[in-house]
Amino acid sequence: SxxxxxxxxxxxxxxxxxxxxxxxxxxxxxxxxxxxxxxxxxxLPKLAFKNLLQKKEEDLKILKSRIDFITKALKPLERDEDFFEGIWVQKNEKNWEVLNRFSEMLNNCEKYAFDITRDFSLTQPLKESIRKCVRNGVKMMSISTIKFDKENFYRVKWFYDNGLKIKVFETENHPRVLIIDGKEAAIRLENNFSKKNFYFQFVWSRNKSLVKLFDNYAKTLWKVAKPLNLSRFSP
Structure with missing residues (x-):
């Protein structure tokens, strides 16, 4: 025209x-x-949507492939705990054990934290650590890997009401990741999800190279993720 x-x-x-x-x-x-x-x-709408997604996919392609490589390389442990140079790995049967580890990490946070999560699960110690970070002026950023629905509305709302910035980037089979000040990273992996002996594998590191990789990944993901408008959702 x-x-x-x-x-x-x-x-x-x-x-x-x-x-x-x-x-x-x-x-x-x-x-x-x-x-x-x-x-x-x-x-055409289909082509326009494809063009918009293409750039985002290109930005994430290299970083995401590295993350996939790392998570696949972490094989199930024969022991409940192991330690490599700069990397500590632990097998946990309960989710709250992992979340309380996240709480301990946040207690040392000074500048910023990225939390990449699917379910926004919390424990009381983790709630207290998040509130402490917000009071101390720490920039708290959460990235949801799934869209919001009735099941997770109130958990997401808790994060939102307590001053966390939230964005959405929908993707499948993504581990929960916490990065603290670009100096410390932790990953919660889920093993044997459909089996009776289901357990979590907790990976923690202060290894500079590994933490930098996750920190750059989180920052890139934050840039391309969509801001949350909670007013559009209702329980």
Whole structure:
């Protein structure tokens, strides 16, 4: 369509419509055809959505492949606890044991923390540690790997009401990850999820290279994740 026709249909002044259209072209939502005057055509919704996702996928591809490699490389432990250079691994049968480890980490947090989570599960010690961080001015950021529903509404609301910034990036089979000040990282892995001997594997590290990898991953994920608008959800 020509600019005049688009301006009339959209009720955007013709003096401003070119800027709007150019922005849409850059986002690959509109195609432009040379001519006098230029003509613009909306990209098919399916293709537009594909274009938007492509850039996000490219940003995450390298980091995510490294995370997948690390989690797959961590084999089930023969013992309940093991220690490698800069990495401590422990087998836990109860989720609260892992969450209380997260609480201990947050008690040492000074600047910022990333929590990548599916279920927003909490224990009382973890709640107290989160409140302490917020009181001390720590920037607390949570990234949900699933969309919100009635089952997790109140848990998410607790995080929201207590001053945490929350974004959403939907993905499957993602471990819970906590990063503290870019200096300390922990991962909760789920093993044998459908079996009776189900247990959690807790991996903690202050290894600079490994922590930096997770820290960069979390920062990239935060940039591409969508902000949460809790007012859109209801229990």
């Amino acid at each position: 020509k600019v005049g026709k688009i301006s009339k249909a959209s009720k955007v002044p013709q003096s401003k419509i070119y800027g709007v259209l150019e922005e849409l072209v850059q986002k690959q939502l509109v195609e432009v055809f040379d001519g006098r005057p230029k003509e613009f055509k909306a990209v």
